Amino acid sequence: MTITEDRPTRIETPRAGDEGCLIVSGNDSPGIVVALSAVLSELGANIVSFDQHSTDLIGGRFFLRTMFRLQDLALARPLLQTALDREIRDKLGLEWRLTESSKPKRVALFTSKTDHCLLDLLWRHSRGELNISVEMVVSNHPDLAEKVRAFGIPYFFVPVENGDKKAAEQEHLRLLNGNVDFVVLARYMQIISGEFIRDVGVPIINIHHSFLPAFIGAGPYKKARDRGVKLIGATAHYVTEDLDEGPIIEQDVVRVSHSDSTQNFVRRGADVERQVLSRAVAWHSEDRVVRDGNTTIVFAS
Amino acid sequence: MTITEDRPTRIETPRAGDEGCLIVSGNDSPGIVVALSAVLSELGANIVSFDQHSTDLIGGRFFLRTMFRLQDLALARPLLQTALDREIRDKLGLEWRLTESSKPKRVALFTSKTDHCLLDLLWRHSRGELNISVEMVVSNHPDLAEKVRAFGIPYFFVPVENGDKKAAEQEHLRLLNGNVDFVVLARYMQIISGEFIRDVGVPIINIHHSFLPAFIGAGPYKKARDRGVKLIGATAHYVTEDLDEGPIIEQDVVRVSHSDSTQNFVRRGADVERQVLSRAVAWHSEDRVVRDGNTTIVFAS
């Protein structure tokens, strides 16, 4: 006789309408915490979490993420912004960024033919795990249209014809313009141009199927097999103009052995890729990732 | 500029039509390997892999799994069986079991409302990762019918009405009788009776959402949260009449912290559950798992 209870995986509402997230960054100096907590306190906000990182004890860069609850946040927002500008920007010379948890970030997912990363994101989204709004899926192949539309999400097939990537990217920009807050390349197998990165104006997250900086570029599993490594990995990173060189958000690995073929590397790697990408997307959408030059601060337990 | 090649995840044919798998077990004695390899060699079989485990140096139990290739295996099978009976069963007193890789094991998946384990198995199956034939999905709830049928697999809704589990189990037996080689409880939230376990006559694999033997029974994530553990896990095991006490096939864990709610335990645990269950199903379907009392030998790299 066996088995367990009937507990539905009802996910609690991740964030209420009155919850805000504030990111502060800049040159470190004394008094930032007290100034910031005073601003929040005066408006009646209750601090839910408070994470801080300084790169050096003296003269370093300062990064802070705080979640707070404030009744009627939308109404109070102008007051809060004024206070932040005055106390944080003008007096302390810091940048700040404020988001409301009730407004999920809008995202476009780019894909080619491989579905594991894409489907995992869509499944997690449908399950309420990700505080995002998936606006569209864009692909250079028509293959996954049906699976995507089954989730109720529009699928745009934008072929790269005769290698004319420029035309395809123009079409991408038309689709994305004003509609999304970030882009996820969920195994999108086309090189993105520097122009596109600049013109799109929102962060782009890519999943690379190796433990970067090992095996940059094409065919990483084949390269890993040839080199005889004992672990393979995946890396989620922000896309920059340098191939596979952008700031790393998350990485993970899985063990392989001499008895695994390259095809097995691909299969086992797929499990790591979807885990790593889903964590990166979750953290980015919750404003847990702050860029610091070519590295990231990730405020995640 | 970024990104990588367009390499479709074409999975190589996992097993050809002429590939066989032989499991031998029983009391250890000298000469088993030579006897067995002679039988295979005389018929012209080529050994692909050969894994052996003895529980003790002297007087222990012996377990062996070998994969071999033999042209026209289906035709040669009677000859092979006769030789195995004579050399392995009669002379050495061992049990043997022979399967052909070209005949995937037939399976029924049982589920309730939670979809992560079920969908992961169906997705892996559709991707060619699992050498199984999913004959049906059986559930005590109608909720997942549409998602399952989208994979082209029949869905049978068998409610447990007024707590009449006996009637439901009779219906299960009618559906399963002769149609499946094993059953997987993919988060099926009903206790299985001892009668059913005996009558169904095929192995049943369950996924328990804890690191057994910790947190046996209902509500393991709540119990884990209350106990303040720093890792949570999942366990795939064969079902026996003793609740959550059957032979363990596979286990894994994930780190949690004080900042994770019970709901977060549920979410993070779901990722481990589906990984652990899919590995257990893969290994069982490839005859890599041999029971030894209440434990298992798992021939997997």
Place this chain on the structure above:
Amino acid sequence: MTITEDRPTRIETPRAGDEGCLIVSGNDSPGIVVALSAVLSELGANIVSFDQHSTDLIGGRFFLRTMFRLQDLALARPLLQTALDREIRDKLGLEWRLTESSKPKRVALFTSKTDHCLLDLLWRHSRGELNISVEMVVSNHPDLAEKVRAFGIPYFFVPVENGDKKAAEQEHLRLLNGNVDFVVLARYMQIISGEFIRDVGVPIINIHHSFLPAFIGAGPYKKARDRGVKLIGATAHYVTEDLDEGPIIEQDVVRVSHSDSTQNFVRRGADVERQVLSRAVAWHSEDRVVRDGNTTIVFAS
């Protein structure tokens, strides 16, 4: 041709003389962060790190750990204490605890015959990894005296004669009285009495060689082998009167297989035990662990 640079592992001074650590806990209410940061700011302290945890959004318990730098902390301490009593204790009803990084916690290590946990702590300490002062090693066996004294640390052999544990514990209390801030049971194979726990008056950390709550009590590796688990673990916890039931500080696991004997479980487990215990000791000594009923808040990245 191979190899690498000659970079000595010089560990940077972990904490300067002017660094303080403040732990605040109690019932959550608005305004704690602003009150606390104001106290620190007024005295000229610079906040280095700031970690907060609330058990619930409303009406929960509040836990905070902040590291700060304050010139001449020892001199400023009375002023700081007065301010904390007034603003944090009296006005907000919270408890606070202040430690100075320049004063490492004093510890006694208890051991029996097994040396892996003990030696690993002594080695890490000698390497400057742990901000502790090892005052003594106490054992019910004489075996490890020489190895311990090679580290320049006194070794007290306190036998339990004719099962007279009471006499031994009286001797322990004489040795410890006023001399240590916490006790670590580094594989000390004697049951500690409730009287001792109360009388010693400082926290006691134990390493249990299983993934609690699985395999409570004696012989956990044998039990794990018999149950056929696929992972074994270790658990560091505070000692309470209930056997192996105290608040868990840290846990970890390692993979085992059917081919591992119980002796192999013991060997592999030893690696996990020393890792887990050393992390627990490091975190406790840096005031990163706060007890919350029978669980812990661990402020560690």
Place this chain on the structure above:
Amino acid sequence: MTITEDRPTRIETPRAGDEGCLIVSGNDSPGIVVALSAVLSELGANIVSFDQHSTDLIGGRFFLRTMFRLQDLALARPLLQTALDREIRDKLGLEWRLTESSKPKRVALFTSKTDHCLLDLLWRHSRGELNISVEMVVSNHPDLAEKVRAFGIPYFFVPVENGDKKAAEQEHLRLLNGNVDFVVLARYMQIISGEFIRDVGVPIINIHHSFLPAFIGAGPYKKARDRGVKLIGATAHYVTEDLDEGPIIEQDVVRVSHSDSTQNFVRRGADVERQVLSRAVAWHSEDRVVRDGNTTIVFAS
């Protein structure tokens, strides 16, 4: 009240005097297993374990490791060798290598000033975990002499004076000549010349403090910190003339975060380095590692 039993970690004798290990490798062909098991069987050997790997189903390379028990192995050895030459070498064109478990491999450990890898190997050896005989420790610094000699092992200080590496390597060869079966570079911070690798005539194992092929060469932790990776690793590999390019034996990783300094990378990495190196040394000493071009077959569960 707490705690556990008094179970000394008595390690069982890893291998009796009559245990042999046979490694066979070469071009795959039918009939190898039956030929080999016949040879062993005819001499009365009892097969304890049997692991095989073929790189391809047809036309690949074949690797096999078998442990067997044979009474009076030393006496029977000439007969066994003759049979292996005839049946395995001459008829099948394969190479074979035979070792006796009762003869532990002799090793020299090379080190500089960093002690964690060296001490961990010596401690495991003293504990009976490694079937090796440590013949000497060689260092270009005198610092660790006392710690090493406390284990009863000779320490030879061979300075590299005025950068005259050639003189030092000549001295190394004099010390090693005929005395060791392999060399371990346990954080030895000197580049080894191609002449030395050829002249020493035994395998050399190195531990590199990164997850190769990432961060080849000097200062890998600094490079890893600068690149912002989220995991750091260590790699044990055989030394070849190409810097950090030799066949990988084992790798592992540990998680790091933005809050870890380079010094913390060094500390956390040290734990991984000693684990990885000790596994590689254990596997090599038990003949579990077979080189296949620039990769390795590792027969380890």
